Amino acid sequence: MQLFFHPDLSSPSITWEGPEFHHATHVLRQGPGMTIHLTDGAGRLARAEITHLEKKKATLVIRELTEKPAPSPEVHLFVAPTKQIDRMEWLVEKGTEIGVAGFHFFTSYHSERRVIRKDRLEQIALAAMKQSNRLHLPVIHPLIPWRDALVKAGIYPVRLIAQAGGPTHLTALAATKAPVALLIGPEGDFSEQEIQEALMAGFTKVQLGEYRLRTETAALIAAALIVPF
Amino acid sequence: MQLFFHPDLSSPSITWEGPEFHHATHVLRQGPGMTIHLTDGAGRLARAEITHLEKKKATLVIRELTEKPAPSPEVHLFVAPTKQIDRMEWLVEKGTEIGVAGFHFFTSYHSERRVIRKDRLEQIALAAMKQSNRLHLPVIHPLIPWRDALVKAGIYPVRLIAQAGGPTHLTALAATKAPVALLIGPEGDFSEQEIQEALMAGFTKVQLGEYRLRTETAALIAAALIVPF
Numbered sequence: 187m188q189l190f191f192h193p194d195l196s197s198p199s200i201t202w203e204g205p206e207f208h209h210a211t212h213v214l215r216q217g218p219g220m221t222i223h224l225t226d227g228a229g230r231l232a233r234a235e236i237t238h239l240e241k242k243k244a245t246l247v248i249r250e251l252t253e254k255p256a257p258s259p260e261v262h263l264f265v266a267p268t269k270q271i272d273r274m275e276w277l278v279e280k281g282t283e284i285g286v287a288g289f290h291f292f293t294s295y296h297s298e299r300r301v302i303r304k305d306r307l308e309q310i311a312l313a314a315m316k317q318s319n320r321l322h323l324p325v326i327h328p329l330i331p332w333r334d335a336l337v338k339a340g341i342y343p344v345r346l347i348a349q350a351g352g353p354t355h356l357t358a359l360a361a362t363k364a365p366v367a368l369l370i371g372p373e374g375d376f377s378e379q380e381i382q383e384a385l386m387a388g389f390t391k392v393q394l395g396e397y398r399l400r401t402e403t404a405a406l407i408a409a410a411l412i413v414p415f
Numbered sequence: 416m417q418l419f420f421h422p423d424l425s426s427p428s429i430t431w432e433g434p435e436f437h438h439a440t441h442v443l444r445q446g447p448g449m450t451i452h453l454t455d456g457a458g459r460l461a462r463a464e465i466t467h468l469e470k471k472k473a474t475l476v477i478r479e480l481t482e483k484p485a486p487s488p489e490v491h492l493f494v495a496p497t498k499q500i501d502r503m504e505w506l507v508e509k510g511t512e513i514g515v516a517g518f519h520f521f522t523s524y525h526s527e528r529r530v531i532r533k534d535r536l537e538q539i540a541l542a543a544m545k546q547s548n549r550l551h552l553p554v555i556h557p558l559i560p561w562r563d564a565l566v567k568a569g570i571y572p573v574r575l576i577a578q579a580g581g582p583t584h585l586t587a588l589a590a591t592k593a594p595v596a597l598l599i600g601p602e603g604d605f606s607e608q609e610i611q612e613a614l615m616a617g618f619t620k621v622q623l624g625e626y627r628l629r630t631e632t633a634a635l636i637a638a639a640l641i642v643p644f
Contacts (some may be wrong), residue, residue: 276505283632289503311446318518341628357644397547403512410636415586 188214191323192224195232195251201345203243211239220244223327227315227323229254256322257285260365264290264339267329268371268401269298277402278307282314283326284406285413292335296374300404302329316355319329332380335369336387342367345389348404352391359392360412366411368392370405417443418545420566423454424461424480432472437622438466451475456544456552458483485551486514489594490638493519493568495601496558497630498527507536511543511553513635514642516594519556521564525603531558533589539547544630561609564598574618577633578610581620588621589641597621597641 190206201366202220205287211218214387218239224246231252236247263286280291289311306328315323330338339345343364346356348371369376369384376384385391394404417466419435431451447468453461453475460481467474492515497504507518518540520531536555544552557566568574572593574587576601598605598613605613614620623633 267526268555280632280635282625283628284636285626318628320626355644396548397510397512397514399547401508404636406509407513407639407644415636415640 187223187319189231189319190222191227191312191316192232193226193315195224195226195230195248196223197315199237200246202246207210207242207244211236211244215409218235221249225315225321227268227312227321227390229256229321231321234301246307249297253364254321255344255415256267256287257355258295259362259412259414260287261285261412262288262290262333262342262365262408263327263405264292264367264369265401266297266332266370267299267406268373268378271302273400274302275307276399277405278324278326279314280406281409282311282320284410284415285320285322286324286409287322288325288327290335292332293327293329294332294372294380296372298373304328328384333383336383339367339369339389340387345399346392347371347376347381347384347389348394348408349376349391350393350398351396352393354390355391356392356394356411358406359390366412368405368408370408373401378411416452416557418460418548419451419453420456420459420541420545422455423460424453424455424477427477428466429463429475431475431478432470432488436471436473440465440473443588448571449538452575453552454544456541456550458485458550460550474524483550486642488591488641488643489516490574490640491517491519491568491596491642492634493521493564493596494634495523495526495561495599496520496528496531497602500528502537502631503531503627504539504636507539507553507555507630508543510511510638511540511549512547513639513644514549514551514636515553517549517554517556519564519567520558520559522558523561523601523609524599524606527602529558533557534611561610565612566595566619568598569616574616574620576600576605576610577619577623577637578611578620579589579622579627580625581622583619583621585621585623585637585640588619595641597634597637599630599637601626602630619624
């Protein structure tokens, strides 16, 4: 099944245009009477028929609409972006494939990178969602300072901060159905003060074994050990 | 701890030269009397002292030698390389970080790529081993045809082939201490005949959930669910 994206599947007849429309009709030669599968990235899957085709748009009628719940537990990654942005792009691609609910980026004391391209990461997430046949598009949140991230992450019932050498292994805390916020530090790790602030905000230190994982590896593997497969 | 590589730590006094020597002494300014940590990639860690320094080489005396067992179970990935080679490079980097024992590459019916650069992948594995403070360097095996890979994978006690939609989930088979061979198909998946050949050779189909993962994602996540953390 080839999956396309349409942000609004709430009415029975929809107008389709833009690059995906163009790819489906001009490259893949989809035309009137043919069936297209669309998701809105919010859990809905539509089986729709092309009823009218013009050069720059088509009218589709939804023949069947199904809905899936989001992966549970929800995993919300809070990551200090790496110096090399391709490592974050890969995290977003892989994290989307395995069902991460949201990517939050923050700057911290040892952060080397202070800018991300949110639109580019959104495109990567969209492509990965379609490629993996998922119906939930993770949210790419803007880059914010550490303390704002701590407040934002604080709303989730399960609050974890990745820390090498801590007493608790992630797998001991992974069996939860409640939404999880997981903080992953920069390449130079969190500062001592940041760790203290997280502990005071009710976060639990978790470790991922005795070896030193890169920021993006730690984030992906931790998510993989929490999300359902 | 910054870890360096030396292929032979079997005698108490060693000669050190090459790019790592150069980096340590010329860039990091390590000199006589200073301590260097070295691994041979086969489980050994040496704490050594620089006793004599020349421009192009140094003599090191090993003061302490410790040894670690390899991660158990061993995971041997058998992967049909992806069209984009950077996806394989990333698999080797991340797989090394999490403790994969070996990477085997094969060409199969639907393979798009028929060549890999073994030396480049070895460099990536070496860098990832040192970066993650591991003492075991995974073996990068040359690209071989599908049937040879099947014979090679057949020597491992636990033999798995990743297949979407199968009855058995990987996690049901992941709790093993015996070495595992895991076959991951190309982007166009295995052919029906290849799957039959694997089943006849005693492989068990395992799936990784209902979504479509890319080759390299499937390989990494499957390994992460098997290796110990």
